[in-house]
Amino acid sequence: MVSAARAGNSDVTNYMPLVNALRTMGMPLYGCVQPNGYSWQSAAWVNTGDLVDRMNFALALASNRLPGIETDWAPQPATEDAAIPSAAQEEARLEPLLLPGGATATTRAAAIAEFERRSAQEQTPDQTPRPVVRDQVRGQARMRPVFEAQRFNRRPPPNAAERQDQLLAGLLIGSPDFQRR
Numbered sequence: 379m380v381s382a383a384r385a386g387n388s389d390v391t392n393y394m395p396l397v398n399a400l401r402t403m404g405m406p407l408y409g410c411v412q413p414n415g416y417s418w419q420s421a422a423w424v425n426t427g428d429l430v431d432r433m434n435f436a437l438a439l440a441s442n443r444l445p446g447i448e449t450d451w452a453p454q455p456a457t458e459d460a461a462i463p464s465a466a467q468e469e470a471r472l473e474p475l476l477l478p479g480g481a482t483a484t485t486r487a488a489a490i491a492e493f494e495r496r497s498a499q500e501q502t503p504d505q506t507p508r509p510v511v512r513d514q515v516r517g518q519a520r521m522r523p524v525f526e527a528q529r530f531n532r533r534p535p536p537n538a539a540e541r542q543d544q545l546l547a548g549l550l551i552g553s554p555d556f557q558r559r
Contacts, residue, residue: 379396379399379400379435380396382435382436382439382551382556383396383439383447383449385475385476385551385556386440386449386451386476386547386551387449387450388447388448388449389447389449390446390447391446392445392446392447393446394445394446395444395445395447396444396447399431399435399444402431402435403428403431403432403435404428432552432557433548433549433552435552436548436549436552436556437545437548437549437552438548439548440544440545440547440548440551441536441541441544441545441548442544449547451472451540451543451544451547452539452540452543462538462539462542463542465490465497465542465546466490468542468543468546469486469489469546469550472547472550473486473550476550476551476556477550477553477555477556479555480555481550481553481555485550485553485554485555488553489546489549489550489553492549493545493549496545497542
């Protein structure tokens with residue numbers, strides 16, 4: 379987790395999301411009773427649940443969804459009308475920043491494929507009904523979506539190029555190649 383924050387040159391003003399994520403992944407600070415610390419053997423910490431938690435953390439970190447932790451992946455300030463590079467071009471730009479030894483061809487292909495899959499989903503209107511709750515406003519009931527977007531950091535919402543960078547960076551940080559380094 380510290381490597382991920384460092385790799386993204388994250389501005390950390392609140393360390394609690396990192397502490398909470400460590401606890402979620404089963405390695406709380408000062409939680410190991412043995413004097414030799416947590417095991418370095420992969421059998422002790424590599425399983426599907428922990429890998430999903432690591433990927434979720436990586437995506438949250440990369441997309442600025444952790445309160446008090448901000449990361450900027452753009453090489454320069456992006457504008458809404460700027461041309462968006464291809465996923466392969468952005469992956470090639472982010473890879474040396476996050477994986478100095480380089481990514482395997484499998485990781486590279488998986489990150490680009492997952493990005494393209496998610497991009498296709500964003501362009502397809504979601505027909506899934508949204509859950510709603512009743513909200514009292516001045517004595518009147520109105521419906522509002524349960525999953526309203528929450529802004530944790532003070533940055534403006536990301537544009538399309540920034541969302542692309544955030545997703546690709548999260549996929550690379552969550553990859554086995556990053557976790558192995």
